[in-house]
Amino acid sequence: MIKVRWLGHATFYVELGGKGFLVDPWITNPKSVAKVDDFIGKVDYIIATHDHGDHFGNAIELMKKDPKPKFVGIFEIANYVAEEIGDQSRVIDGNIGGPIDLGDGFFAVLTPALHSSNRGSPVGVVFGNNDERAYHAGDTGLSYDMKLIGELYTPKVAMLPIGGHYTMGPKEAAKAAQLIKPKYVIPMHYQTFPVIKGKPEDFEKYVKELEPDIKVVVLKPGEEVKLE
Numbered sequence: 001m002i003k004v005r006w007l008g009h010a011t012f013y014v015e016l017g018g019k020g021f022l023v024d025p026w027i028t029n030p031k032s033v034a035k036v037d038d039f040i041g042k043v044d045y046i047i048a049t050h051d052h053g054d055h056f057g058n059a060i061e062l063m064k065k066d067p068k069p070k071f072v073g074i075f076e077i078a079n080y081v082a083e084e085i086g087d088q089s090r091v092i093d094g095n096i097g098g099p100i101d102l103g104d105g106f107f108a109v110l111t112p113a114l115h116s117s118n119r120g121s122p123v124g125v126v127f128g129n130n131d132e133r134a135y136h137a138g139d140t141g142l143s144y145d146m147k148l149i150g151e152l153y154t155p156k157v158a159m160l161p162i163g164g165h166y167t168m169g170p171k172e173a174a175k176a177a178q179l180i181k182p183k184y185v186i187p188m189h190y191q192t193f194p195v196i197k198g199k200p201e202d203f204e205k206y207v208k209e210l211e212p213d214i215k216v217v218v219l220k221p222g223e224e225v226k227l228e
Contacts, residue, residue: 001228002132002156008032008221009192010055010139012159016132019044019106022069023125023136023159026057031192033222036062043069045102047125049138050117051077054192060084072100072108072127076120096123105129111149114141115167126153135180137161139189142172150180157217157227158182161189162203163196170198174206177214184227186217 003015008031010024022043027036036058046069048056056077063071063085071081071091078093092108094100099107108127115122115138124137126149135155137146149155158180161167167189168176177185185207190198204216217225 001226002128002134003224003226004134004157004159004186004217004219005224006186006188006219006221007034010049010136010159010161010189011057012136012186012188013039013043014127014134016134017106017129019104021045021047021127021134022062023047023127024049024055024057024138025059025062026054027062028058029054029192031221036065040066041068045070045072045106045108045127047072047108047127047136048077049113049124049136050074050115050122051080051119052117052139055139063090070102072102072125074110074117074120074123077117080119096121102127109153111135111137112140112143112145113138114143115139124149126155128155132156135159135182137176139167142168142176144179146176147179150182155180155182157184157186159186159188162187162198162200163190163192164198165195167196170200170203171206173198173203174210177207178211181211182214184215184217186219186225
């Protein structure tokens with residue numbers, strides 16, 4: 001079972017296999033009902049898909065407040081975090097390619113994302129273990145790489161941006177879901193700001209047209225779902 005809590009925008013807290021993953025940790029985003037201190041002691045890994053402020057967010061603040069989590073990210077961002085917190089041992093730097101061994105049977109794979117980043121390359125991420133895996137696409141346009149991600153890693157759930165303007169819109173994200181073929185898909189990165197206008201009801205309509213077996217799960221900020 002995977003537990004997924006959406007914190008607004010692109011920020012998710014995911015529990016699987018007894019580990020807690022905080023992805024794109026902008027906990028204090030305008031849609032959020034959570035605070036940074038809510039996650040002290042709960043997070044094993046913080047993952048940032050790129051270093052734009054609406055994704056990198058509160059990563060360093062949480063790392064400084066809580067000695068437990070390790071940071072996982074592209075080489076340049078991970079090393080920036082290490083410099084800021086003064087501890088190289090708490091970062092796991094990687095790059096786009098194959099599995100990054102997190103220990104205890106867990107792994108992360110940094111995947112291509114069509115976007116930009118101030119440090120290093122933007123990425124998506126597949127994370128989990130041999131039993132349960134999740135895919136967070138980060139900020140990205142539609143890419144046929146998503147078919148390979150689905151075939152290689154078979155994520156149970158995919159978290160996809162639908163807002164448009166900077167990322168995929170609802171139609172493109174529905175096609176991405178069809179390529180990945182997860183059991184569940186959760187829309188993100190929409191309506192935080194006026195320019196990202198994508199609507200989850202449009203996304204759901206397109207997914208039903210393209211791949212009706214995929215279940216679309218639309219969450220409210222702060223809401224959690226258990227995915228069997």
